[in-house]
Amino acid sequence: MKTLALTTALIAASFAMPVTAESLRIGVATAQTGALAPFDAPVMEGVHIAVDEINAAGGIGGTTKIELIEKDVRSDAAQTSIAVQELVDQGVSFLILPCDADPALAAIGIVSSAEIPAVSTCASSPTLPLVGGDYMFANFPGDNVQATVSAEWAWGQGMKSGYILYSPDTQYTTMPLYFAEVFEKLGGTMLGQDTYSIGQQDFSAIVTRIASLPEQPDVIMTSAYEPDFPSFLKALRAAGVTSQVIGSDGIDSPTTLSLGDAAEGLVFTTAGHAAPGSALEGFNKTYEKIMGHPSETVFNAVGYDLIKVVEAAQLAAGSTDPKALRDAMANLENVQGVTSTITYKGTDGMPVRQVSLIRVKAGGRELVGQPSPTADLIPAPRMQ
Amino acid sequence: MDLFLQQTVNAISLGGTYALLALGLAVVFSIMGLINFAHGELMTIAGYVLMFCxxxxxxxxxxxxxxxxxxxxxAVLMERIAFRPVRNASGATLLVTSFAVSMVLQVLFQNLISVxxxxxxxPQILSESVRIGGFVIGVNKILAIVATVVMLIFLDWFMKRQKAGIAMRAAxxxxxxxRLMGIRANTVIAGAFALSGLLAGVAAVLWVSQRASVDPLMGFMPVLKAFIAAILGGLGSLRGAVAGGFLLGFIEIYLAAFLPPEWQEFRDPIGLALVVAVLLIRPNGLIPAPALKAQKV
Known part of the structure; x- marks a missing residue:
């Protein structure tokens, strides 16, 4: 645990004017080791960049410095609730929770009774704020929104039949069920579905079944991520299946781009695209300057945006009181982040933010579009 | 029928990889009575070397x-640094040591390489497939089957014809x-670890060529499969490990291939239930080791 910034109270006290300078204490209970670390660690890099930037400029609004208190929860749900309890005892005004909905929900009892706003680094399940209640927020385009964007795109491309591969192991990996729902609503036919377990190495039985279908699906959708996704995709292409494959934000990673011919033409939804001249491109340059290597994933920028949201909430609330922060956060509108604008007003805690559709082309990213999904088509959150 | 044969090829390929993994555990267990849960980290190390190369x-x-x-x-270093000092300790101590080695390595990978x-x-060729008759067989499947066959023949020759191999079987x-016959304990044990490292390395190449990425926690899943396969086959028995590996591969593939769609979600529990059923009939595994109680030095 490291404390990045210290309170400025002493300095402020030396002024004649009765300025009550305070610091905003943010408790961070994220996974720096274990299975969620590949997502939480890059988000935290972005969080640190934003916090350092704000503190270097004198704090939020020039007065309130941000103090991070960090604990590693080792990707474990029980450890998350222990860490959150410790952070609450230390009097934090805001909480940052792990990337997956399940460990984030493990802390919900403590979060609700302490009445401190909490946001998951990058969980995208729309059920998170729904189950979590008033004090739980997400920080990523929802699964149902991403699935709507990709289903509408597929339908718009003239694809009529679909197939999904999902895993009941986590909320996130059930995203294809939303896809199927929207795709059928649009008029498409689902030819079938398959399940896998997270960490499954071998997809040969499943791809053999797909390859032997009497009619090949136009589109295959999955939210599997590493290492499952590359195994699946390579096996699928080796079995001779040429259908369009659609993935989601979990595969926004260098591995996907290094798969060669197997990944060519693959389309996936994610939280942003570093188009030339975009804010995200600017952030990526800053990241490279600070960290000494290029950003590998959009999750860095997602972390930066998280602190931008906290900053906006603090400015709107005008205090570090957790309740005031929560109310301010729930009413935020069009906060300018580097990935997109972010709106919480009118939602249950699942932010409205842009979804980017990316196509893999010659080992690089190509922007397909950043369409707004049709509101009527977005499925209701599905409780698992 | 074609579909059945195609799935059988898939099962042989997966079962072969499991057999190599289970053999790696069995070689060490047969001599030391240690189930080395850090076996998976040997694969991760091989994976990172592939990445850097x-x-x-x-x-x-x-x-x-x-x-x-x-x-x-x-593998040899692991034995020298971590396991030799506790060689005479109880089985539980050895087991906990192997978990510790595994966790220490995982955290080192996370901190020194990347989370x-x-x-x-x-190479592109690994993602391609060839058509033999009516079959489409992935090149990496053929590679897995060939590698398994070559390794099994090599092991058989090594254990039967080589002095070191015969010494290992005796031990x-x-x-x-x-030992009374003049076999050095340190040499035999180090040799067993080296052999398990060799098996882990070959399995790692097959494993990584399927998933195209390597991460710090990569070793957990294969060692778990190897453990199940080794128990299924008969702990400490090399032939049993091979049989267990293949049986596990066949169970997994056939369930994934032929279980009705509404049951697919319960594929893993059903597969493990079948493993339990086999163990109920043959409590010591398919081909039990002749000397179940591995004695330590």
Missing amino acids: GLAGMPFVLSILLAVSASVVA RSQPVLL AEDFAVA
Whole structure:
């Protein structure tokens, strides 16, 4: 645990004017080791960049410095609730929770009774704020929104039949069920579905079944991520299946781009695209300057945006009181982040933010579009 | 029928990889009575070597040789540093030591390399497939089957015809008597670890060529499968490990292939229930080791 910034109270006290300078204490209970670390660690890099930037400029609004208190929860749900309890005892005004909905929900009892706003680094399940209640927020385009964007795109491309591969192991990996729902609503036919377990190495039985279908699906959708996704995709292409494959934000990673011919033409939804001249491109340059290597994933920028949201909430609330922060956060509108604008007003805690559709082309990213999904088509959150 | 044969090829390929993994555990267990849960980390080490070699632009064949050698060296070092000091301790101590080695290595990978998985550049040929008759067989499946066959033949020759191999078999049967015959305990145990490192290295190449990435926690799943396969086959028995590996591969593939769609979600529990059923009929595994009680030195 490291404390990045210290309170400025002493300095402020030396002024004649009765300025009550305070610091905003943010408790961070994220996974720096274990299975969620590949997502939480890059988000935290972005969080640190934003916090350092704000503190270097004198704090939020020039007065309130941000103090991070960090604990590693080792990707474990029980450890998350222990860490959150410790952070609450230390009097934090805001909480940052792990990337997956399940460990984030493990802390919900403590979060609700302490009445401190909490946001998951990058969980995208729309059920998170729904189950979590008033004090739980997400920080990523929802699964149902991403699935709507990709289903509408597929339908718009003239694809009529679909197939999904999902895993009941986590909320996130059930995203294809939303896809199927929207795709059928649009008029498409689902030819079938398959399940896998997270960490499954071998997809040969499943791809053999797909390859032997009497009619090949136009589109295959999955939210599997590493290492499952590359195994699946390579096996699928080796079995001779040429259908369009659609993935989601979990595969926004260098591995996907290094798969060669197997990944060519693959389309996936994610939280942003570093188009030339975009804010995200600017952030990526800053990241490279600070960290000494290029950003590998959009999750860095997602972390930066998280602190931008906290900053906006603090400015709107005008205090570090957790309740005031929560109310301010729930009413935020069009906060300018580097990935997109972010709106919480009118939602249950699942932010409205842009979804980017990316196509893999010659080992690089190509922007397909950043369409707004049709509101009527977005499925209701599905409780698992 | 075609579909059945195609799925059988899939099962042989997966079962072969499991057999190599289970053999790696069995070789060490037969001699030391230790189930080395850090076996998976040997695979991770081999995987990272493949990754670095890919980045350095080395030919893939050379990368494979380096990766397998790294795994062998790591296995011998593991024995020398972690397991030799506790060799005479109880089975529980050995087991906990192996968990500790595994966790220490995982955290080292996370801190020194990256928490995120790293892409491994593979030759394009591995993603391709060939058509034999009416079958489509992936090149990496053929590679897995060939590698398994070659390794099994090599092991058979090594254990039967080589002095070191014969010594290992003797030690597995009765370590005390083997020592009285002038076999050095340290050599035999180090040899067993080197052999398990070799098996882990070959399995790692097959494993990584399927998933195209390597991450710090990569070793957990294969060692779990190897453990199940080794128990299924009969702990400490090398033939049993091979049989267990293949049986596990067949169970997994056939369930995934032929279970009705509404049951697919419960594929893993059903598969494990079948394993339990086999153990109920044959409590010591398919082909039990002649000397179940591995004696330590």
